[in-house]
Amino acid sequence: MNEWANSGIDLHLDLRLDLAGGTGARAGLERALREAVRVGRLAPGTRLPSSRVLAKDLGLARNTVAEAYGQLVAEGWLTARQGSGTHVADGRRPSGPPARPGRVQATVPRRTDRDTRGGRLAETAGILPDPERFTYDLRPGSPDLSSFPRAAWGAAARRALAAAPHEAFGYTDPRGRPELREALAAYLGRVRGVRTRPELLMVCSGFVQAAGLLGRVLRAGGARSVAVEALGYPHTVEILRTARLAPVLLPVDDDGAQVDALDHGVDAALLTPAHQFPSGSPLSPERRTATVAWARATGGVVVEDDYDGEFRYDRQPVGALQGLAPEHVVYAGTASKSLAPGLRLAWLALPPALVEPVLDEKRLADHHSPVLDQLTLAELIASGAYDRHVRRMRLHYRRRRDRLVSALAERAPAVRVSGIAAGLHAVLRLPPGTPAAEVVAAARARGLGLQSLDDFGGRDTEELVVGYGTPPEHAFAGALDALCALLATQSRGAGAAQ
Structure with a gap:
C-alpha cells in the first residue's frame, strides 16, 4: 500500500513537466522546489518534510531527495541544521502573485447597483437533511463526524484563546483574522499549489456564503451567465439564480467538464477541477489549459471549488488550477470535509481586482465570520496538528x-x-x-x-x-x-x- 497518504506534513510539488523534459528525478525535484520558493508558495522559515517522508510522497528514492536538498542548501535556497530539519532559507524574497493583474471582466471596484431586495443569501439546510431518520446513512456530502479531532481542537482553542489580543474580540477585519489568513496562505501554497497572500484571502461562513458573495459581485460587474457543471450540488445553481445569473450547464465525462462551451459567450465559470462532484473525474490537463487560456483571452473569471482537495489515495494530488492563473481564478476552499461542516469555515483566494468588491459584500452579509474558530484553526495549522x-x-x-x-x-x-x-x-x-x-x-x-x-x-x-x-x-x-x-x-x- 502507498504510504504517502499518512506520513509527515503535506507538500504539493508537480514534477511532471521536469521529468517529461528528460532532466531526471533529482533535477526535476530541485526545479520544483526552487519555483515553489521563488513564487512564495513556500515561505521563508517553512520546515520541509524529511527526505524519507518526501521520497515516499513523491515515489522517489530517498537518496534522490537528500541530494536535491543538499544542492539547494548549497545554493542558499534551503538551510539544514542537525536535529532541526530542513527549512526554506530566510534570505529569499518570494515574488508572489503579480501585484497589478490585467483587467478582469465582469468586475468593478465598487458595487453601484445594489439589489434593493437586500441581496443576503440565507444559508441552505445541510446536504444531509435529518440523518437521524435513517438507521444507516450513505448519502454523500459529509465527512465522518465521529472522527472530529476534539482533543486537538480543544488544545488549539485553549492556546489560541490565551494568545489572542484584546482587539480580536471586537469588530474585526471582514476578510478574517490575520492569524488565519497568514496560516492559510502558507498552507495552501505548500499543499495545494495556490499562489496567494494573506491580504488576498477572505474567510467566509461556508462555501454557500462564499459563492453568494461572488455571484453578487459578478452580477454587479456586468456578468449575466456562469458556466457550471451539469452534474453537481443542486444548491450551486440556486445560488447563481439568486444572484440573477443564468447558469449554463457544461456536460461532464471522464475528463471532467467539457469546457469548450466556455467559448460560447459565458462571463464566468464555476468548476470542481481537482475532483468533479459527483463523477469523481479530475479536469484533464488539456481542459485545464483550455480553461486558463479562455480566462486570459476573455478576462473571464473562473471559480475553483476545491471542496475535498486533501483526500487523494491512488495518485499524487492534482494541484489547484488557481496556481496557473491567480489573476483570473478564484480559489474556494473549506474545512467542511477536512474537519466538519458545523464549523462554517471556508475561504476565498481572490485576484487583487476582486478583493474590494467582495469585501463590500462581506461587510453587508455578516461583517465578519466568528473569531474564536478562526483563531483555533490558525493555531491548529501553525502547530502541525491540522x-x-x-x-x-x-x-x-x-x-x-x-x-x-x-x-x-x-x-x-x-x-x-x-x-x-x-x-x-x-x-x-x-x-x-x-x-x-x-x-x-x-x-x-x-x-x-x-x-x-x-x-x-x-x-x-x-x-x-x-x-x-x-x-x-x-x-x-x-x-x-x-x-x-x-x-x-x-x-x-x-x-x-x-
Missing part, C-alpha cells in the same frame, strides 16, 4: 473505500465502482435495466440513506453516489452490510426480469 489530522483521515477514508470495493466485489459483483481515486464518495453503476431511483426508494424503505446520480443532475440513471465517509465509525460495518444486501437483492431482481 496536517497530522488530515493525513490520519486520509488513511481512514482510504481503508473505508477499500472495504467498500472489496465487499461489493464479493457480494454484488455485477455492480461497477468508479470515481474512487480521491474524495469521500464512490459512483456505483448498477446492472443494466436497474433504475437507480428504484434502488434509492428500496433503500429508504429499509432505513438506508442513499442517493442516485439523478439527485445531482443526472436523468434516469443507473448509478448511485455512495458517501462512504458519512457514517460514524461504529456504524460503517452495518451500513456496508445493508448496502451489499440491498444491491444483491436488486441484482437478482434485475436478472430475473431479463
Whole structure:
C-alpha cells in the first residue's frame, strides 16, 4: 500500500513537466522546489518534510531527495541544521502573485447597483437533511463526524484563546483574522499549489456564503451567465439564480467538464477541477489549459471549488488550477470535509481586482465570520496538528473505500465502482435495466440513506453516489452490510426480469 497518504506534513510539488523534459528525478525535484520558493508558495522559515517522508510522497528514492536538498542548501535556497530539519532559507524574497493583474471582466471596484431586495443569501439546510431518520446513512456530502479531532481542537482553542489580543474580540477585519489568513496562505501554497497572500484571502461562513458573495459581485460587474457543471450540488445553481445569473450547464465525462462551451459567450465559470462532484473525474490537463487560456483571452473569471482537495489515495494530488492563473481564478476552499461542516469555515483566494468588491459584500452579509474558530484553526495549522489530522483521515477514508470495493466485489459483483481515486464518495453503476431511483426508494424503505446520480443532475440513471465517509465509525460495518444486501437483492431482481 502507498504510504504517502499518512506520513509527515503535506507538500504539493508537480514534477511532471521536469521529468517529461528528460532532466531526471533529482533535477526535476530541485526545479520544483526552487519555483515553489521563488513564487512564495513556500515561505521563508517553512520546515520541509524529511527526505524519507518526501521520497515516499513523491515515489522517489530517498537518496534522490537528500541530494536535491543538499544542492539547494548549497545554493542558499534551503538551510539544514542537525536535529532541526530542513527549512526554506530566510534570505529569499518570494515574488508572489503579480501585484497589478490585467483587467478582469465582469468586475468593478465598487458595487453601484445594489439589489434593493437586500441581496443576503440565507444559508441552505445541510446536504444531509435529518440523518437521524435513517438507521444507516450513505448519502454523500459529509465527512465522518465521529472522527472530529476534539482533543486537538480543544488544545488549539485553549492556546489560541490565551494568545489572542484584546482587539480580536471586537469588530474585526471582514476578510478574517490575520492569524488565519497568514496560516492559510502558507498552507495552501505548500499543499495545494495556490499562489496567494494573506491580504488576498477572505474567510467566509461556508462555501454557500462564499459563492453568494461572488455571484453578487459578478452580477454587479456586468456578468449575466456562469458556466457550471451539469452534474453537481443542486444548491450551486440556486445560488447563481439568486444572484440573477443564468447558469449554463457544461456536460461532464471522464475528463471532467467539457469546457469548450466556455467559448460560447459565458462571463464566468464555476468548476470542481481537482475532483468533479459527483463523477469523481479530475479536469484533464488539456481542459485545464483550455480553461486558463479562455480566462486570459476573455478576462473571464473562473471559480475553483476545491471542496475535498486533501483526500487523494491512488495518485499524487492534482494541484489547484488557481496556481496557473491567480489573476483570473478564484480559489474556494473549506474545512467542511477536512474537519466538519458545523464549523462554517471556508475561504476565498481572490485576484487583487476582486478583493474590494467582495469585501463590500462581506461587510453587508455578516461583517465578519466568528473569531474564536478562526483563531483555533490558525493555531491548529501553525502547530502541525491540522496536517497530522488530515493525513490520519486520509488513511481512514482510504481503508473505508477499500472495504467498500472489496465487499461489493464479493457480494454484488455485477455492480461497477468508479470515481474512487480521491474524495469521500464512490459512483456505483448498477446492472443494466436497474433504475437507480428504484434502488434509492428500496433503500429508504429499509432505513438506508442513499442517493442516485439523478439527485445531482443526472436523468434516469443507473448509478448511485455512495458517501462512504458519512457514517460514524461504529456504524460503517452495518451500513456496508445493508448496502451489499440491498444491491444483491436488486441484482437478482434485475436478472430475473431479463
